[in-house]
Amino acid sequence: MTRFSFNQATANRWPIPDLVAGCVAAGVTRVGLWREQVADFGLEKTAALVKDAGLEVTSLCRGGFFQTPTWYEENSRAIAEAHTLGAPVLVLVSGGLPPGSRDVDAARRHVGEAIGRLVPATVEAGVQLAIEPLHPMFASDRCVVSTLGQALDLAAPYPAEAVGVVVDTYHVWWDDTVWAQIGRAGRERRIACFQAADWITPLPEGVLLGRGLPGAGCVELRRFREAVDAAGYTGPVEVEVFHADLWARPGAEILADTIAAYEAHVA
Known part of the structure; x- marks a missing residue:
């Protein structure tokens, strides 16, 4: 449990005060937060409560979401919010194709250039940007970065302390190059965040909500954890699950089952 982190998305209907109290009661010392819920409760209030x-x-x-017109202002705010919360990592989901475009190569180039514009601010704030590749089924609308190799290529021009990558098992488990890319990420000191969730079949109608707790699906989760460890990553292991049936349950039950699944299938 020393590395376990409970990602807020796993119990996304749990109000922040209850989330914090529940983690303390369960002996959980680490949490991953989401900007929307933090904004609803209040940035400064959340920072003080967690601390x-x-x-x-x-x-x-x-x-x-670099395809949006206000990407620079929004990401600048996100970096500042991470700094206020004491979060060392800001996860980046690149966004999909711009409206009317079919040029995925140009969209990826823009992601790399946009990240470069954010590097000075993120270095000043002491926050590492973490490029998260998403499963290719999300490429058109949510994330044109689909593999860990693509994420590493986009990060490569920038200092490792400023730009890293996320290894999220739900999104990269299918990629036969992922083990070599995890090794590369370790050599380049770019593993900023490791997130564990399972792939369940059949997917629900809302594919975004197709994650399962560790052990519920087909992903070799412990193999991934061992791979990032072997690559030199010693940081937190976040469990991040999106599923409507899970969200409908009481937060304390979700947390207890998440801890049990983590210990059985990841640790």
Whole structure:
């Protein structure tokens, strides 16, 4: 449990005060937070509550969506929010194709250039940007970065302390190059965040909500954890699950089952 981090998305209907109290009661010392819920409760209030409870914020999700007209202003705010919360990592979901475009190569180039514009601000804030590749089924509308190799290529021009990558098992488990890319990410010191969730079949109608708790699906989760460890990553292991049936349950039950699944299938 020393590395376990409970990502807020796993119990996304749990109000922040209850989330914090529930983690403290369960002996959980790390949490990953989401900007929308933080904004609803209040940035400064959340930062104070988490700090007073002795919790470590392992990541803030999310920045990115670089195809939008206000991407620079929005990501600048996200970097500042991460700094206020004490989150060392801001997860970036790149965004999909611009309206009317079919040029995925140009969209990826723009992502790399946009990240470069954010590097000075993120270095000043002491926050590492973390490029998260998403499963290719999300490429058109949510994320043109689909593989860990693509994410590493986009990060390569920038200092590792400023730009890293996310290894999210739900999104990269299918890629036969992922093991070599995890090794590469380790050599380049770019693993900023490791997130564990399972792939369940059949997917629900809303594919975004197709994640399962560890052990519920087909992903070799412990193999992934061992691979990032072997690559030199010693940081938190976040469990981040989106599923409507899970969200409908009480937060404390979700947390207890998440801890049990983590211990059985990831740790």
